[in-house]
Amino acid sequence: MKALQLTSIGTVTLRDIPVPTLAPGKVLVKMKAAALNRRDEWIREGKYPNIRLGVTLGSDGAGVVEAVHDESDKHWIGKEVIINPNINWGPDPEVQSRFYTILGMPVDGTFAEYILVQTDRIQSKPAHLDALQAATLPLGGLTAFRALFKRGHLQPGQNVLISGFGGGVAQFAFSFAQAAGANVYVSSGNDTKIEKALKMGARGAYNYRRDALYPDLWKTKGGFDIVIDSAGGDAINNFIKMLRPHGKIVFYGATNGLPGKLDLYRMFWNHLTLKGTTMGNDEEFGDMLQFVEKHKLKPVIDSIRPFSRIAESFNDITLPNKAGKIVFQF
Ligand SMILES: NC(=O)c1ccc[n+]([C@@H]2O[C@H](COP(=O)([O-])OP(=O)(O)OC[C@H]3O[C@@H](n4cnc5c(N)ncnc54)[C@H](OP(=O)(O)O)[C@@H]3O)[C@@H](O)[C@H]2O)c1
Numbered sequence: 001m002k003a004l005q006l007t008s009i010g011t012v013t014l015r016d017i018p019v020p021t022l023a024p025g026k027v028l029v030k031m032k033a034a035a036l037n038r039r040d041e042w043i044r045e046g047k048y049p050n051i052r053l054g055v056t057l058g059s060d061g062a063g064v065v066e067a068v069h070d071e072s073d074k075h076w077i078g079k080e081v082i083i084n085p086n087i088n089w090g091p092d093p094e095v096q097s098r099f100y101t102i103l104g105m106p107v108d109g110t111f112a113e114y115i116l117v118q119t120d121r122i123q124s125k126p127a128h129l130d131a132l133q134a135a136t137l138p139l140g141g142l143t144a145f146r147a148l149f150k151r152g153h154l155q156p157g158q159n160v161l162i163s164g165f166g167g168g169v170a171q172f173a174f175s176f177a178q179a180a181g182a183n184v185y186v187s188s189g190n191d192t193k194i195e196k197a198l199k200m201g202a203r204g205a206y207n208y209r210r211d212a213l214y215p216d217l218w219k220t221k222g223g224f225d226i227v228i229d230s231a232g233g234d235a236i237n238n239f240i241k242m243l244r245p246h247g248k249i250v251f252y253g254a255t256n257g258l259p260g261k262l263d264l265y266r267m268f269w270n271h272l273t274l275k276g277t278t279m280g281n282d283e284e285f286g287d288m289l290q291f292v293e294k295h296k297l298k299p300v301i302d303s304i305r306p307f308s309r310i311a312e313s314f315n316d317i318t319l320p321n322k323a324g325k326i327v328f329q330f
Contacts, residue, residue, distance in 0.1 A: 001019050001112060002015070002113055002308075003015055003017050004056060004058065004112070006043060006054070006105075009046035010044065012314060017112075019114045020108075020114060020115070025070060026068075027068045027076055028066045028067040029083065029114065030113065031061050032329070033134070033328065034110040035061070035135045035326065036310075036317055037060060037317075038253075038255070040058065041314055055104070056109050056111055057109050058111030059102055060110060062080070063083075065081055068119070070119070073119050079124060081122040082134045083110060083121055084121045084123060085102050085104065085109075085138050085142075086285065087101045087103060088101065089279075096279070103121075111307075111310060120282075126289060129298065132301065139279070141172045141299075142280040142288050144228075145287065146281075147169075148173055152226045152228065154177060157183065158182050158225040159244070160184055160185070160224060160228065161186070161242065162185070163186075163187045163227060163230070163231060164188060164229070165194070165202075166189075166320075168324065169252065171324050175300075179291070184201070184203060185204045186205045187205065190207070190321060193323050204220075212235075214242060217242060224243055225247050225248075227242070227250070228250050229251045230253030232253065232256050232259065233254070233257055233258070240262075240266050240267060243270065246270070248275055249274050251277070252278060299324065301325055302324040303327070307329060
């Protein structure tokens, strides 16, 4: 079978490798679709902990169960499934264990024609989505869900700012927050994406390349209750200025690195919180799928490409005009 592996730092290669052999407690999934995450590119660049060469990359995917090892799993055969990329979250729902990893490094991931996973890592594909749409959900959907609801405690009617609307995770955060009845605002570095967000029902938007702060902040009647961010860097201080008293910033990445300073004065005076979050536990993964099914949400797909073009597509994850997920069809 074909699988996309990290062959050296900076290089990913489609290789012919054997189909994995069934083992107790495991199921073999024939992949129908997989999706790219910023994480895959961080790994290619060598900017991720515990990198091992020769690993099949990919955290997101959907497919059909082709074979199972255990008699008790026979009912899964032929079922369309998506794969939970969490491995060893552990017993504490609040925080992952020290044995936690994510599918696709150091464990072989979804960028292969077949994947062997523990039976408890598969879940039925949401019925209203096709495999290409469902493949986009796991990593980004889970991260956005926990950030908004478990870490942000988002309530209907609150003002939430989704920073970097064009990002894969941000797109999920946007649609989840809307479905939850929040007043959703966005920032983006690209005016076309801003127009798109407004058409999709964003209450307001600004281009972070032009404006440090949302220029119509007065319309929010006191600022944002929650900011969801993954860019980090000095812009954190702008969010601190735009939060309502008792507001919070929930961040799941730091693409632009660390802030040079942090406005602690305003933070303590306004009772603000800065909260980190990563992925989500297995229960949250199930809750996220239920939420997507209940609201019949459909992910935003930037482009669908044949799996044979996956290696060259890594360059496109950082393109400024990308909006939503890059998906591969097997
Ligand atoms: N902790 C976790 O569990 C977890 C999970 C997923 C991702 N992450 C991390 O989160 C980050 C985003 O991941 P992703 O998969 O969504 O990546 P992505 O699809 O590549 O999206 C990146 C987006 O970041 C936005 N951005 C860039 N510079 C910005 C700035 N100065 N201010 C605001 N937004 C800015 C851009 O939005 P516009 O195009 O709209 O300008 C861009 O589209 C990455 O660092 C990733 O490693 C962490």
